[in-house]
Amino acid sequence: MKYVIIGNSAASVGAVEGIRKVDSQGTITVISEEPYQAYSRPLxxxxxxxxxxxEDMYYRDPDFYEANRVKLLPGKKVSRIDSLQKSVKLEEGQDIEYDRLLLAAGSRPFLPPVKGIEKQNYHFFNSLNDVKEIQKKVEANQAAQPLIVGAGLVGMKAAEALSLLGLPVTVVELGSHILGSILSEVPARIVQRKMEEHGIRFILGKSVKEIAWGGDLQGVVMSDGQGVLTDLIIVAAGVRSRLELVEELPVSRNRGVKVNHYMQTDLENIYAAGDVAEGWDSLMEENRVIPIWPGAYRQGHTAGMNMAGLKIKDTGGFALNSIAFFGFSIITAGVFEAREGNEEIMTREEPENFLQLIFRDNRLLGFIKLGEVDRAGIFTWLIKEGIDCTPFKERLLNPDFCLLDLPAALRKERMRGGETVESLGCA
Amino acid sequence: MKRIYAREEYCVGCRLCEIFCVVGHSKTRDILKAYKKELHRPSPRVVVWENGPLSFAFQCRHCDQPNCVEACITGALSKNEEGKVLCNEDKCVGCWTCITVCPFGAIKRGEGDNKKIVKCDLCSGEEEPYCVSHCPNRAIVYEERGVE
Structure with a gap:
């Protein structure tokens, strides 16, 4: 069996490990645009x-490819997939045949329409090479006033890093609050205040309209006409699935490539996983792109086992994130804002801690936890299992909430491994 | 594989398991030196939860399919051949993604400047984990319960 994987990040590594659990013989080729072995992108x-x-960023041991007998093709780009010939063509001309192909090409950053931006030397913040270029500018004192476009997870981590390097950072965000993909307004203000205490400046509810001055970058013009000085623009306006390789293929796609529970596209020999795929959201009960690292690994792993001949359904996942700024932690999962109108929200707010829980019919739908984030995974588990929280709901807001607070029967099932297999196979 | 199981009927909440976990993970493994001489005292990897007469010691369950290993963004967490879920502290950056997905709430954040996770390693290399061998009531046991 010949396996070919396009992409070399979490989903790809998951697939290699999934394939090798089942098939120790087949050949695996991993094609990577980036000239590195798989590294932890969030780092x-x-x-x-x-x-x-x-050297500490690598996601697996240095001998990972050798130990799993993977042929890694670093720094190579795929130009097209020929699903009839069952081969992928590299830009430099070489054809690589496959029996099973995995699309794990990820996503690419979105460039918002800003007049004049294409003539400027802007940066994204999505790859190791992106930050190496930014680092060079910082070291050469060519980045005295960074401007970050977008206050999402990526933009805010960029802001934190540049601030830690001693630079005065400005963040521009079109939305009314920061981290709109994971936080509602009140907790977002708490995080914003923390970041402002470290000297980061926010311009909310506005966008960059134009980069007016040609030649050397000096500043931008905002949607309200205000000018902001900057000599380094980082664009962090979200990502889009990389669909260019499937455009000519008869596979359905929406925002990402559609896959079934086996991570298979409409073509039975082509699978997809990670940011490129619309996998199963077990909370929303629909297929959609959930661009998170743990989900990409899980999907890749499931795809790998299925490519190697098993029939294993992906359990699905839902949005969850853990992130911190200047040591202030944020963990969120599931739904974080009331949508249907029949949700119930419980909140505990203290100066350094914030907890918000959203329920529907006494089942947890989502949470936002700031500050002391310990044991947040119990909430994630309650969401995932759809457990009726009625008997212990009030205790969930308790800062010390732990398994002790669960009803005896539920607690013992969780803790006494020997009694139920499920209680330990927590996946 | 052998795992640690709590027997809450026998736990009196004395927290000796926490103390001996610290000792077991100290440099000298000597209770006096660990508490009085060593510069960096490790955090206990086991926690006693207590509410009135109910108490039990709790630590990582070393799941068969560990969510934390799947979710770890750096590759610091792995499940070894014996089934132990272990953290390579050189690679852990303290992102707390594992805490986000651990369904037991069994992974702790390092205290103070220690921006790494703290979790049970079943006292790798020991016949029996320190917490188990030093529990006066056998309120935690280390045994094979026939779960894979």
Whole structure:
């Protein structure tokens, strides 16, 4: 069996590990645009801030490819997939045949329409090379006033890293509050205040309209006409699934490539996982792109096992995130804002801690936890299992909430492994 | 594989398990030196939860399909051949993604400047984990319960 994987991040590594659990013989080829072995993409901001070294960013041991007998083709780009010939063509001309193909090409950053931006040397903040370029400018004192477009997860980590390097950072966000993909307004204000205490300046409810001055970058013009000085623009306006390779293929796609529960596209020999795929959201009960690292690994792993001949359904996942700024932690999962109108919200707010829980019919739908984030995973578990929280609902807001607070029967089922297999196979 | 199981009927909440967890993970493994001489005292990886007469010691369950390993963004967490879920502290950056997905709430954040997770490693290399061998009531046991 010949396996080919396009992409070399979480989903790709998951697939390699999934394939090798089932098939030790087949050949695996991984095609990677980036010239590196798989690294932890979320660590790029840590790298820029000087918290981790490049050699500590690798997601697996240095012998990962060798140990799993994977042929890694680093720095190679795929130009097209020929699903009839069952081969992928590299830009430099080489054809690579496959029996099973995995699309794990991820996403690419979105460039918002800003007049004049294409003539400027703007930066994204999505790859190791992106931060290496930014680092060079910072070291050469060519980035005295960074401007970040977008206050999402990526933009805010960029802001934190540059601030830790001692630079005065400005963040522009079209939305009314920061981190709109994971936080509602009140907790967003708490986080914003924390970041402002570290010197980060926010311009909310506005967008960058134009980069007016040609030649050397000096500043931008905002949607309200205000000018903001900057010599380094980082665009962090979200990502889009990379669909260019499937455009000519007879596979359905929406925002991402559609897959079934086996991570298979409409073509039975082509699978997809990670940011490129619309996998199963078990909370929303629909297929959609959930661009998070743990989900990409899980989907890749499931795809890998199925490519190697098993029939294993992906359990699905839902949005969850853990992120911190200047040591202030944020964990969120599931739905974070009332949508249907029949949700119930419970909140505990203290100066350094915030907890918000959203229920529907006494079942937890989502939570936002700031500050002391310990044991947040119990909430994630309550969401995932759809457990009726009625008997212990009030205790959930307790800062010390733990398994002790669950009803005896539920607690014992969770803790006494020997009695139920499910209680330990927590996946 | 052998795991640690709590027997809440026998736990009196004395927290000796926490103390001996610290000792077991100290440099000298000597209770006096660990508490009085060593510069960096490790955090206990087991926690006693208590509410009135109910108490039990709790630590990582070393799940068969560990959510934390799947979710770990750096590759610091892994499940070894014996089934132990272990953290490579050189790679952990304290992102707390594992805490986001651990259904037991069994992973702790390092205290103070220690921006790494703190979790049970079943006292790798020991016949029996320190918490178990030092519990006066056998309120925690280390045994095979026939779960894979």
């Amino acid at each position: 790029i901001s840590y790298y820029l801030a000087g918290k981790v070294r490049e």
